[in-house]
Amino acid sequence: MSSPALHSAVLDALGRSITSGDVAPGTPLxxxxxxxxxxxxxxxAxxxxxxxxxxxxxxxxxxxxIVVLPMESWNVLDPRVIRWRLEGPGRDRxxxxxxxxxxxxxxxxAAGAARHASPETRDELVDLATKMRVLGEHGDLTEFLALDIRMHELVLRSSGNELFGALAGVVAAVLSGRTHLGLMPASPVPEALDQHEEVARAVAAGDPAAAEAAMAAIVGEVRRALTED
Amino acid sequence: MSSPALHSAVLDALGRSITSGDVAPGTPLxxxxxxxxxxxxxxxAxxxxxxxxxxxxxxxxxxxxIVVLPMESWNVLDPRVIRWRLEGPGRDRxxxxxxxxxxxxxxxxAAGAARHASPETRDELVDLATKMRVLGEHGDLTEFLALDIRMHELVLRSSGNELFGALAGVVAAVLSGRTHLGLMPASPVPEALDQHEEVARAVAAGDPAAAEAAMAAIVGEVRRALTED
DNA sequence: GACAGGCCATTGGTGACACCAATGACTTGC
DNA sequence: GCAAGTCATTGGTGTCACCAATGGCCTGTC
Incomplete structure (x- = not known):
C-alpha cells in the first residue's frame, strides 16, 4: 500500500464509486x-x-x-473503466x-491474422489449439482458460491492427470473468474445440475468409448463449 | 486556448511528440x-x-x-491518442x-439500432438520408459531410451498446479527415446515397439483418477504396 | 571478478501560497 | 416588488519549498 499505490488506490476507489453509480451524475465534489x-x-487529489x-x-x-458526468461521456473503451464496470453492479451489461x-x-x-501473422505466431496458434483439445477433454478448466485467453490474445495482437490488439486485455477479462462466473459449461463443448482448431488452421494456412468464418462461429455461439434477446 | 489550458497544452505537445515517434521509445525524461x-x-509537469x-x-x-513506451502499450483506443496520431505522420496507418x-x-x-433506436431517432435517420440525397446531388460537400457524420453518430449512439457509441467521435474524425484529405469523390456516388437510405429504412422498419447488410455495404466500399491490399 | 553496501538523483507526497473565474447573495434603482 | 448590477466568497489553477522513499550506479572489499 505504501510504495507504488497512493494514487491508484484513490483512483480505483473514486472510479469504482462513479462507474457503479454509487455517486450519481451531477454530484459535486x-x-x-x-x-x-x-x-x-x-x-x-x-x-x-x-x-x-x-x-x-x-x-x-x-x-x-468537480461534477460527476453521466455515462454518455465516459471513456467506456478505456481498460480501467471497463475493469471498474466489470467489478461493479453493471457487470452483466x-x-x-x-x-x-x-x-x-x-x-x-482473425482474417487480419491470417494475412499478417508471423510464422512463429501461426505455429503457436496451431500448438495452442491442439493443447486446448487435450486439456478440454480432460476438463482442466483453469488451464484451459489460460490457453483460450492466450489464443484470442495472439489473434488480436497479430491482426495487423493495433486497435484490435488493444482489446486483448479486455477480452481476457471477459473470458476469465465468464468462467469464474460459472457461465461456461463444466467441460468445453466439442464444437468450440473444433472451431478453435479451425481458426488456428485457417490462420496458419493464410486463409482469411476461413479464419473469419471460424472465429465468427466461436463468438456467435458465445453471444447466443449469453444474450437470449 | 488561453484560460482553461495550461496543462492540456503541455499534454497535447508531449502526446503529439510521442505518438509521432518524434521522441523514441526508451527515451528518458x-x-x-x-x-x-x-x-x-x-x-x-x-x-x-x-x-x-x-x-x-x-x-x-x-x-x-519517465521513459517513453513503445506503441504496443499505448491506449490506442483513447480518443486523444487517436487524434494525435491522426494529426501526425502515422495518419495513413x-x-x-x-x-x-x-x-x-x-x-x-446498425443491427443494434434497428432493435433499440427510439422512434425519434428512426425518424431523424430517414430524414437525414433524404436530405443527404438532395445535398449529394447538388454537390455541397461540407454540408453533406455534416449529415453523413450525424447519421453515423446516430446509428452508433442508438445501437444499445455504449462501447459502439464511444466510437462516434472517432468515426466523425475519420469521415471529416477523409473528405478534407481529398479521398472522397467530388460528388457522392449514387450507390452510397442508396445504401444510406437503405440503412435508414431498415433501422426505421426494425429490420436488423437488412440494416447490418446495408451498413456493411457502405463501409465495405469505403474500405475497398482505401486499402488496395 | 563478484558481491555488498552506500550514495544520490529523481519521483512520490505534503502544505502553503497567490491568483482568478464563476457564483450567488446583496445592493441599488426604478 | 422586481430587475439589473455589484461584490465578497468559494474552490479550482498554478507555483514553490520541502522531505521521504527508492532504486540505479558506483565504490570498495573479499
Whole structure:
C-alpha cells in the first residue's frame, strides 16, 4: 500500500464509486473533500481528479467544483473503466456489450491474422489449439482458460491492427470473468474445440475468409448463449 | 486556448511528440526537463506525466525518470491518442486501422439500432438520408459531410451498446479527415446515397439483418477504396 | 571478478501560497 | 416588488519549498 499505490488506490476507489453509480451524475465534489475522504493531500487529489477527467468520468470547473458526468461521456473503451464496470453492479451489461464488441471485432481480427501473422505466431496458434483439445477433454478448466485467453490474445495482437490488439486485455477479462462466473459449461463443448482448431488452421494456412468464418462461429455461439434477446 | 489550458497544452505537445515517434521509445525524461521545456512548474509537469502514464505513453519510475513506451502499450483506443496520431505522420496507418474498426463495428451497430433506436431517432435517420440525397446531388460537400457524420453518430449512439457509441467521435474524425484529405469523390456516388437510405429504412422498419447488410455495404466500399491490399 | 553496501538523483507526497473565474447573495434603482 | 448590477466568497489553477522513499550506479572489499 505504501510504495507504488497512493494514487491508484484513490483512483480505483473514486472510479469504482462513479462507474457503479454509487455517486450519481451531477454530484459535486471538491478537492478538499476527496483529500479528506481518502486521507490524502490536495495535490494527489488533484492528480486523481485529472485522471478521472481524462476518463470522462468528471468535469472540473472553477468555483463549482468537480461534477460527476453521466455515462454518455465516459471513456467506456478505456481498460480501467471497463475493469471498474466489470467489478461493479453493471457487470452483466458490461459483459453483454463487451461480448457484442468481440462479435464485431474478432472475426475481422482473425482474417487480419491470417494475412499478417508471423510464422512463429501461426505455429503457436496451431500448438495452442491442439493443447486446448487435450486439456478440454480432460476438463482442466483453469488451464484451459489460460490457453483460450492466450489464443484470442495472439489473434488480436497479430491482426495487423493495433486497435484490435488493444482489446486483448479486455477480452481476457471477459473470458476469465465468464468462467469464474460459472457461465461456461463444466467441460468445453466439442464444437468450440473444433472451431478453435479451425481458426488456428485457417490462420496458419493464410486463409482469411476461413479464419473469419471460424472465429465468427466461436463468438456467435458465445453471444447466443449469453444474450437470449 | 488561453484560460482553461495550461496543462492540456503541455499534454497535447508531449502526446503529439510521442505518438509521432518524434521522441523514441526508451527515451528518458525528467519532470524538471518537461517543466523547463514548456515553461511550466514541476507540479503541472507531474499532472501531465500522470495523464500520459494513464494513456500508456510513458512509464514513470523513481531514480530513472519517465521513459517513453513503445506503441504496443499505448491506449490506442483513447480518443486523444487517436487524434494525435491522426494529426501526425502515422495518419495513413491510423486511418486504415480506424476504417477497419468501422468495418467491424458499424454493421453490428446498425443491427443494434434497428432493435433499440427510439422512434425519434428512426425518424431523424430517414430524414437525414433524404436530405443527404438532395445535398449529394447538388454537390455541397461540407454540408453533406455534416449529415453523413450525424447519421453515423446516430446509428452508433442508438445501437444499445455504449462501447459502439464511444466510437462516434472517432468515426466523425475519420469521415471529416477523409473528405478534407481529398479521398472522397467530388460528388457522392449514387450507390452510397442508396445504401444510406437503405440503412435508414431498415433501422426505421426494425429490420436488423437488412440494416447490418446495408451498413456493411457502405463501409465495405469505403474500405475497398482505401486499402488496395 | 563478484558481491555488498552506500550514495544520490529523481519521483512520490505534503502544505502553503497567490491568483482568478464563476457564483450567488446583496445592493441599488426604478 | 422586481430587475439589473455589484461584490465578497468559494474552490479550482498554478507555483514553490520541502522531505521521504527508492532504486540505479558506483565504490570498495573479499
Amino acid at each position: 471538491t478537492l478538499e473533500a476527496i483529500g479528506a475522504e481518502h486521507g490524502v493531500s490536495r495535490t494527489v 488533484r492528480e486523481v481528479m485529472r485522471l478521472l477527467e481524462g476518463l470522462g468520468l468528471v468535469r472540473s470547473r472553477r468555483r463549482v467544483g 458490461q459483459l453483454r456489450t463487451l461480448t457484442e464488441l468481440r462479435h464485431a471485432v474478432e472475426p475481422l481480427a | 525528467t519532470l524538471e526537463a518537461i517543466g523547463a521545456e514548456h515553461g511550466v512548474s514541476r507540479t503541472v 507531474r499532472e501531465v506525466m500522470r495523464l500520459l502514464e494513464g494513456l500508456g505513453l510513458v512509464r514513470s519510475r523513481r531514480r530513472v525518470g 491510423q486511418l486504415r486501422t480506424l476504417t477497419e474498426l468501422r468495418h467491424a463495428v458499424e454493421p453490428l451497430a
